[in-house]
Amino acid sequence: LRRQVNIVAAELIDMGVQPGDRVLVGMEKRFELVIAFLAIARAGAVSVPFNFKGSTEEQTDTIQLTEPVAGCFHSDLIPFMEKSLGKLQRIVLDSGKWSKRLQTAAQNSASDLTGEWPEIKPDTIAYLNMTSGSTGKPKAASASHRQLFANTLACVQKLKLTEDDVHLPLFAVMSHPHEIFCRALFTAATIVLVEKLYPRTISEAISAHKVTCMMAVSAVYNLLLPFLDSKKYDFSTLRIPESGGMPTPPAVVNRYRDNIGVPVVSVWGSTETMGVAFASSLDGTTPSDSVGTALPGYQVRIVDKDENPLTEGEVGEMQIRGIGVMSGYWQDPDNTSRAFSGEFYKTGDLFELDANGNYFFRGRMDAMIKAGGVKIYPAEIEAAIFAHPLVREAVVVPFDDRLRGLVPMAVIV
Numbered sequence: 001l002r003r004q005v006n007i008v009a010a011e012l013i014d015m016g017v018q019p020g021d022r023v024l025v026g027m028e029k030r031f032e033l034v035i036a037f038l039a040i041a042r043a044g045a046v047s048v049p050f051n052f053k054g055s056t057e058e059q060t061d062t063i064q065l066t067e068p069v070a071g072c073f074h075s076d077l078i079p080f081m082e083k084s085l086g087k088l089q090r091i092v093l094d095s096g097k098w099s100k101r102l103q104t105a106a107q108n109s110a111s112d113l114t115g116e117w118p119e120i121k122p123d124t125i126a127y128l129n130m131t132s133g134s135t136g137k138p139k140a141a142s143a144s145h146r147q148l149f150a151n152t153l154a155c156v157q158k159l160k161l162t163e164d165d166v167h168l169p170l171f172a173v174m175s176h177p178h179e180i181f182c183r184a185l186f187t188a189a190t191i192v193l194v195e196k197l198y199p200r201t202i203s204e205a206i207s208a209h210k211v212t213c214m215m216a217v218s219a220v221y222n223l224l225l226p227f228l229d230s231k232k233y234d235f236s237t238l239r240i241p242e243s244g245g246m247p248t249p250p251a252v253v254n255r256y257r258d259n260i261g262v263p264v265v266s267v268w269g270s271t272e273t274m275g276v277a278f279a280s281s282l283d284g285t286t287p288s289d290s291v292g293t294a295l296p297g298y299q300v301r302i303v304d305k306d307e308n309p310l311t312e313g314e315v316g317e318m319q320i321r322g323i324g325v326m327s328g329y330w331q332d333p334d335n336t337s338r339a340f341s342g343e344f345y346k347t348g349d350l351f352e353l354d355a356n357g358n359y360f361f362r363g364r365m366d367a368m369i370k371a372g373g374v375k376i377y378p379a380e381i382e383a384a385i386f387a388h389p390l391v392r393e394a395v396v397v398p399f400d401d402r403l404r405g406l407v408p409m410a411v412i413v
Helices: 002-014 031-042 056-066 076-082 096-107 146-157 178-187 197-211 218-222 248-258 333-339 376-384
Strands: 020-025 046-049 070-074 089-092 124-132 139-144 166-169 213-216 240-241 265-270 277-281 298-303 315-322 342-354 359-364 369-371 374-376 394-401 405-412
Touching: 002 031, 002 089, 020 031, 020 056, 031 124, 031 178, 031 265, 046 089, 076 265, 089 096, 089 213, 096 178, 139 146, 166 178, 178 265, 178 277, 197 218, 197 342, 197 374, 213 218, 265 369, 277 333, 298 333, 333 342, 342 369, 359 376, 369 405, 376 394
Parallel strands: 020 046, 020 070, 046 124, 070 089, 166 213, 213 240, 240 265
Antiparallel strands: 124 139, 265 277, 298 315, 315 342, 342 359, 369 374, 394 405
């Protein structure tokens, strides 16, 4: 891997890529993606995950914001980006030429290239993680090597990850891409890369490779339920089914516990916290609608609209700080200033703390419904609906009622 990374990094430098330059990464979840991220970092440059599924307008906004000088791509994805890329310098890592070069490099000790590489310091920016938040316009959260290290270490400690684990990361490439490979590299463990989110494909990967740690949104765990009960597939090695991005219905959590002996581990994270920052317990003692406790290295507070601290049982904005929290948005001092209160990042998420120290996500601040002066938190209603065993999915949204004004409306599967 080091040799393959070195030869791509050397090519980037030969192309004129300087330390601090931005390099697009428009790639699927294949092995070359890992090589590209590490090579760009080795060259002292900054990776920019590029949404090959996005609109031309969205892609153009990303390019205008980050001003890349080159890009690493998969050949079959280039047609989805062609209009946006223009004449940008490219390395197509799955092309015949590069496939051969990578294969040769892996076997050739001359590819060690142990010469002078650009100096990488802990606070050197490793990549810009794109996010639009509620504005619709792209922002880029700056991710330094120190921050990636801190988040990875926190996940390893909280989830008790070891070199014996086999990781199956199913989050999108454009969302916290370091989480696809950092944990496995940190612990010298194994990664299984699957592009398509077909339940049968995922089940076959878990069964064939004896996957121990899986990372996905709760909808994926829902889709896998019929395969969980099938004798054709073996889920017995799965010890950490990690679910984030949306609430996980208790019925799903219980099905996994009943079937394979471990609960689904609910997590909460954001682009600005370098990914996962909360996780429920591995032994299933955390309440099923809670995201558990903060990972090591993260400090949390819940405050009211005037930023007064709240106590257990009160709902307010969750603010978070720590080494793993971004230092700011790329070349955007205004949004950076608005995003922080001192050292604390203002998540815009409503949380509640119980007497046992467990945190509960109650929804976005901008999604709160006020009906007759009463504050209604959609996530709290969703949690109650999820308690019904026949509910697979649910979302609560504001509905304009002629008599009562805004009221909550539930849409249920």
